[in-house]
Amino acid sequence: MLMQYWQNESSNVIYGFDISDPKQVQAMSQLINVGQWTMLSEVSEFIVSTEQNKQLAIWYLQETDWVNEPDVYDVTQPIYLLNRQEFINYRTQIRAIAINPTSGDLTWPIMPVAQWSS
Secondary structure, eight states: OOEEEEEETTTOOEEEEETTSHHHHHHHHHHHTSSOEEEESOOSSOOOOHHHHHHHHHHHHHHTGGGGSHHHHOTTSSSOBSOHHHHHHHHHHHHHHHHSOOSSOOOOOOOOOOOBOO
16 A cells, blocks of 8 residues: 555645555645645655545545436436445445544455446
8 A cells, every 4th residue: 555645735634555556546646736835855654534535535535426326327217327236335434434533554345346237
């Protein structure tokens, strides 16, 4: 795991991201585009906070909210999501982290890849 840490200059909140995980890199890029952020070059004995894990879980849930749109999984539509249940299972695991977050580096569930009817 290759971690990179960013600190928000106005709130002093520090977020850590696994830069080998494309989803976390995307989350990081979205966060640092909002507000003033500084990349921390050295962080020793840094533990990801409960709040940081909660916020990342909320972000993951928001990224998959589209799964709950009725036309996405409506089998009467010409194109619909085939593996909605995988997304529901993924979101259940992420929601558990958002509701009861813990500190430290977590093993995050892997987001499924959308499979569409053709």
